[in-house]
Amino acid sequence: MSARLAADVGGTFTDLVVADGDGHLHAAKVPSTPGCFEVGVLGGLDALLAAAGVDAPSLRQVLHGTTAGTNAVLERAGPCTALVTTAGFRDVLEIGRLRTPTLYDLSYEKPAPLVPRRLRIEVDERMAPDGTPLRAPDLEGLAPALDAVVRAGARALAVCLVNAYANPEHERAVAAFAARRHPGLVVTASTEVSREIGEFERTSTAVVNAYLRPVLSAYLDRLAAGLAGRGIGAPLFVMQSSGGMMPSAEAARLPAHLLESGPAAGVLAAAAVARRLGIDEAISFDMGGTTAKASLVLRGEVAHAGELAVGTEISAASRLLRGGGYAVRLPVVDLAEIGAGGGSIARVDAGGGLRVGPVSAGADPGPACYGRGGTAATVTDANLLLGYVSPEYLAASGVAASRALAAAAIERDVAKPLGLSVDEAALAIHRVADQQMARVLRAVSTERGHAIDRFSLVVSGGSGALHAASLAETVRIGRVVVPPLAGVLSALGMLEAPVELSSTETVLLPLQRLDAAALGERVAALAGDQRRRLAAAGVDPAVLEVAVRADLRYLGQAFELSLDLPGARLDAAALDALADAFHRRHRDTYGHGRLGELELVRVRVATLAPCPAVVGAAASAKPPSESRRALFAGERVEVPVVGRAELSRPAPGPLLVDEPDTTIVVPPGWVAALDPSGSVVLERAA
Numbered sequence: 236m237s238a239r240l241a242a243d244v245g246g247t248f249t250d251l252v253v254a255d256g257d258g259h260l261h262a263a264k265v266p267s268t269p270g271c272f273e274v275g276v277l278g279g280l281d282a283l284l285a286a287a288g289v290d291a292p293s294l295r296q297v298l299h300g301t302t303a304g305t306n307a308v309l310e311r312a313g314p315c316t317a318l319v320t321t322a323g324f325r326d327v328l329e330i331g332r333l334r335t336p337t338l339y340d341l342s343y344e345k346p347a348p349l350v351p352r353r354l355r356i357e358v359d360e361r362m363a364p365d366g367t368p369l370r371a372p373d374l375e376g377l378a379p380a381l382d383a384v385v386r387a388g389a390r391a392l393a394v395c396l397v398n399a400y401a402n403p404e405h406e407r408a409v410a411a412f413a414a415r416r417h418p419g420l421v422v423t424a425s426t427e428v429s430r431e432i433g434e435f436e437r438t439s440t441a442v443v444n445a446y447l448r449p450v451l452s453a454y455l456d457r458l459a460a461g462l463a464g465r466g467i468g469a470p471l472f473v474m475q476s477s478g479g480m481m482p483s484a485e486a487a488r489l490p491a492h493l494l495e496s497g498p499a500a501g502v503l504a505a506a507a508v509a510r511r512l513g514i515d516e517a518i519s520f521d522m523g524g525t526t527a528k529a530s531l532v533l534r535g536e537v538a539h540a541g542e543l544a545v546g547t548e549i550s551a552a553s554r555l556l557r558g559g560g561y562a563v564r565l566p567v568v569d570l571a572e573i574g575a576g577g578g579s580i581a582r583v584d585a586g587g588g589l590r591v592g593p594v595s596a597g598a599d600p601g602p603a604c605y606g607r608g609g610t611a612a613t614v615t616d617a618n619l620l621l622g623y624v625s626p627e628y629l630a631a632s633g634v635a636a637s638r639a640l641a642a643a644a645i646e647r648d649v650a651k652p653l654g655l656s657v658d659e660a661a662l663a664i665h666r667v668a669d670q671q672m673a674r675v676l677r678a679v680s681t682e683r684g685h686a687i688d689r690f691s692l693v694v695s696g697g698s699g700a701l702h703a704a705s706l707a708e709t710v711r712i713g714r715v716v717v718p719p720l721a722g723v724l725s726a727l728g729m730l731e732a733p734v735e736l737s738s739t740e741t742v743l744l745p746l747q748r749l750d751a752a753a754l755g756e757r758v759a760a761l762a763g764d765q766r767r768r769l770a771a772a773g774v775d776p777a778v779l780e781v782a783v784r785a786d787l788r789y790l791g792q793a794f795e796l797s798l799d800l801p802g803a804r805l806d807a808a809a810l811d812a813l814a815d816a817f818h819r820r821h822r823d824t825y826g827h828g829r830l831g832e833l834e835l836v837r838v839r840v841a842t843l844a845p846c847p848a849v850v851g852a853a854a855s856a857k858p859p860s861e862s863r864r865a866l867f868a869g870e871r872v873e874v875p876v877v878g879r880a881e882l883s884r885p886a887p888g889p890l891l892v893d894e895p896d897t898t899i900v901v902p903p904g905w906v907a908a909l910d911p912s913g914s915v916v917l918e919r920a921a
Contacts, residue, residue, distance in 0.1 A: 238289045239847075241729035242276045243300040243474075243497045247524020247578045247598045248697055249275040250723035250896070251283050254730055261287035262723045264697060264896050266634060267598040272303055273458040275598075281465070292466045298729040299483075300474035300497035302525075303454050304447050304490050308349075308546045308561065313446035314390040317354040319377070319409055320438065321397040325355045327435050328442065331562070346546055346560060349446050354389060356380040358396070358409060366402030374412045385417050393445035395425035395438040400741050403430070421448045428491055429564050431837060432741045436542065436564035443545070443563050444491035451490035455483050470773050472734055474500050477566040478537060479735025479843055482772035491563055494545050497725045498528040499568040502537055504728030505693040508718045510535035511912045516690045517716075518676055519570075520706070521725065522699040524578040524615075525595040529675040530570035531685070532693070533823075538569040539797050541786060541837075566737055566784075566797075566839055571678040575671040577615040577698040578602055581645070581664045583652040591667045603644035604636045612648040614698070616641035617664035620657065622865030622874065623701050623900050625858070625893045658866055669706045676710050684826055691716055695724035700899040704888075704917055708902075715917040716910075719879070722896025730846065734774055736765040737841040745790065746814060746833040755805040758783060758840050765842035774844050784839040787817045789830045796820050797839070858893035865891065867903055882909040887920065 243250045249267045254260055263283040268275035276299070284291055307313050320327065328348040360372035384392075392413055399406040403426040410424040425441035459471055473486035476495035486493055498521060505519035509532050517532040531538050544560035574593025578601065581591050591614060596602050600609035604616050618624045619641045626636040642657050650660035680687040691714040694703040700722075703715045720727050738761045742754065762781045770776050783805070786795040798816050800809060814833055822828035858876045865874045867889045876891045885908040888901035892915060899915055901907045907917050 237293055237295040238287075239296045239298065239730060240280065240284075240294055241298040241300075241726040242280065243500065243723070243726040243729065244272045244276060244302055245497060245523045245525060246302055246306065246595060247576065247601070249279050250697075250726040251276075251279045252720065252723055252726040252730060253283055253287050253289055255287060255289055256293070260720065260727070261289075262720055262726070262896060264723060266601070269306075269597055269599050271457075272301065273454065273461055276458060277461040277465070292468070294467050294469040297462060297467065297469050297471045298474065298480055298732070299458070299471060300500050300725060300729055301454070301493065302497060304451055304493045304496070305545060307447055307450045308443065308494070311349075312450065313349070314449045315354070315388040316350050316391040316393065316442065316446045317356065317384040317389040318350045318438070318442060318445075319356045319358055319381075319392065319394045319396075319413065321361070322357040322359050324397055324434065324438075325352070325357050327438050328355075331435050331439075349442050349561065350393070354384050354387065356384065360396060360405050360409075362396065362398040362402055362405050364398050364401060366398070368402065368404060372396075372405050372409050374409070377409065377412065378416060381413055381416055385420060389420065391421045391423070391445040391449055393423050393425065393438070393441040395434075395441045397434055399424075399426050400430050400432050400437065421445065421452075423448060428489055429739060430741065431564055431739050432743065433564060436562050439562040440491055440564045443494075443561055444489060447490035447493075448488070451493065452487035455487050459483060474729055474732065475735065476543065476568060477539065477735070477737060477841075478503050478568050478732060479737070479841065480729065480732050481736065482734070482769070482774075484772065485736065485768065492565055494543060494563060495567055495570065495572070498530075498570055498572060500728035500732060501528065501695050501725035502530040502532070502568045502570060502728070503732055504718070504724045505530075505695060506532045506535055506537045507728075507731060508693050508716060508912075508914060509691070512716060512910060512914065512916075514691050514693075514716070516685075517693050518680060518687075518690045518712075519693050520672075520676065520695070520699055520703065522672065522694075522696040522702060523576050524697065525574065525576045525597060526572050527575045527672040527675055527696075528570050528572045529679050530568060531679045531683070539784070540567055540569040541565075541795065541797060541839075543567045566739075569679070571675040573671060573675050575614075575668055576696075577613065577618070577701075579614050579668065579671075580611045581613060581617070581649055581667070582611070583649060587653070589649065589653065589663055589667050591664060591671055601634075602641070604638065604641035605634050606637050606640055610644060612641075612644040612664065614664060614668045616644055617661040617668075618698075618701050620645065620661040621665060622863050622871070623891065623898060625863075625876075625891075625898050627858075658871070662866060665702070665705070669702055669709050672702065672706055673709045676706070676712075683824065687712060693718065695721050697722045697897050700892075700897045702900075704900060704902050704905050707917075713919045717892075717897075717899050717915040717917070719913045720896060722894065733843040733845050734769065735841050735843040736768055737839055738765065739837055739839050741837045742835045743837075744835055746787070746810060746835050749810065749835060751805045751807060751810060754838070758805060758838060761840040762842050765840070769842060769844065778844045779842050780845065782841045782843060784841070785813055786836045786839070787813070787833050788836060789821075790832045790834050792834075795836045796824060800838075863891060865889065879909060879913075879915055882907055882915055884908070
């Protein structure tokens with residue numbers, strides 16, 4: 236018997252799902268272990284395999300999603316990093332783009348660059364925009380500066396030369412020289428990561444990749460060693476921000492691809508749920524312990540973008556929210572993310588206002604109710620006091636929840652400063668968290684011209700179903716879908732994701748003047764390289780497929796839209812169909828279209844191995860109690876507690892649906908019912 240395992244590491248919990256040889260699913264949720272995330276993964280793996288009756292050596296694939304990269308950027312936990320760039324471009328990281336995410340905030344400051352100016356080196360070289368070498372890099376003059384930054388403590392180096400996207404010859408020469416001169420230096424050439432036009436974005440992407448390489452490669456090495464020590468010889472694949480799995484050796488070399496690793500998997504799974512239920516307009520909403528994420532799913536398709544900002548209050552791929560954080564120009568599932576989750580800390584600010592997040596108690600020390608040293612009031616503490624969280628199921632995840640500790644923290648941090656009762660303070664924390672998370676729902680819908688009340692909310696994450704109905708009320712959404720295994724849906728999404736490598740080629744030509752045959756040759760060359768790399772990672776070449784996405788815009792525009800090229804064909808008929816699809820997408824996105832001639836900015840080529848089908852869902856255990864006192868409509872009432880299987884007929888709220896990985900809160904005015912697909916559907920009562 237062979238099995239597949241997926242593990243998604245979040246800031247608070249690590250979610251694991253194993254599909255056994257018969258396709259049956261088994262799931263577990265265990266506390267994460269910050270600083271050594273692999274410890275939590277391996278410990279949870281041991282317990283889950285034992286419970287599922289699966290022998291470790293029988294695993295044929297291990298899939299992994301991690302927040303280690305995002306955390307390293309947010310916490311500035313990467314190594315000292317240097318940059319080599321073309322003479323005259325030393326300050327491109329500070330100059331960036333003239334945009335901010337908070338247009339009217341005069342006190343806003345951009346985050347400090349990951350590479351300080353003293354560690355940025357200029358090299359005398361020049362490459363023409365068409366790829367013609369004009370002046371070879373002065374390697375002899377570069378040597379003393381390289382020696383100086385290494386003496387200053389640099390362990391990683393990014394190399395980004397102007398116009399290297401057109402011809403990487405000079406950049407490769409500089410990177411090779413630096414690696415020979417200082418063998419201990421981890422060197423990233425920008426064109427290894429992103430071969431796209433845009434000096435600032437390519438530099439920023441290369442710097443983020445260089446900054447993360449020592450951190451992620453060490454982490455993946457420790458995880459691989461732990462797997463090997465358990466007799467697991469299965470290949471390890473890591474989830475990318477784009478929604479595909481990457482061989483771990485590639486992930487260690489290109490960690491910038493992993494920044495939205497877990498959230499991307501959650502969106503893939505939510506899109507699959509929307510397709511099964513026939514929902515054309517859905518918003519994927521994932522609330523974990525540290526962050527909340529949202530993404531638009533139209534007609535069952537996941538939206539993609541070509542850039543992400545990371546390390547800011549609200550991270551988003553949307554062009555409307557760029558300007559904060561560090562730009563990463565790579566394919567990414569188009570989502571918005573904010574620091575609001577179960578572990579988000581509640582506090583009263585100097586002006587007497589209640590704030591929730593973005594700082595989180597995380598897994599260590601965790602919310603006050605966990606009794607692990609955390610003393611700050613959090614959203615989880617509030618939900619426990621409100622009666623929404625099941626203490627018994629938290630205990631099953633290795634967490635002993637104390638109502639007394641939660642009450643003490645909320646009384647001290649929120650209730651007394653605001654002159655509220657503990658219950659009132661807990662409800663206020665819950666509602667403010669909803670308002671925070673409503674920002675990401677609007678960021679992917681109304682701020683892009685979509686009427687949010689037409690959408691259904693597809694919910695995932697350990698805390699998502701606790702807030703789903705009240706959050707839907709906040710933004711006027713009338714239907715909520717909670718799929719099976721919602722609390723571990725990101726891990727489940729990895730089991731449904733393809734293994735994938737992708738590359739980008741800058742084109743910058745009007746569509747009408749494009750030489751389709753020549754472009755086809757370039758695409759074939761990229762696909763051939765990807766095929767060789769995947770075969771080296773043990774992927775069967777016979778199952779590989781090629782997908783091509785095209786980024787287009789109207790001539791004169793500064794932003795592009797990304798579309799699939801059906802069948803990866805590049806003949807005249809395919810390009811005509813692509814133009815028609817772009818006009819429709821532009822109208823859907825901006826409300827108007829057919830503005831003139833089209834320009835093909837770049838093509839993204841992906842070679843992928845489709846995933847095997849996942850069959851069935853984990854059985855839902857019977858809740859340990861039949862009722863629980865919970866706060867609804869301002870008063871505590873005895874609320875029925877049921878299992879998912881008991882919703883074969885519609886049941887009105889107030890109602891609590893307890894499951895091992897989450898709890899579904901059905902407030903008054905809502906009705907819950909079990910869909911034939913196994914999802915619980917909540918709708919506002921007529």
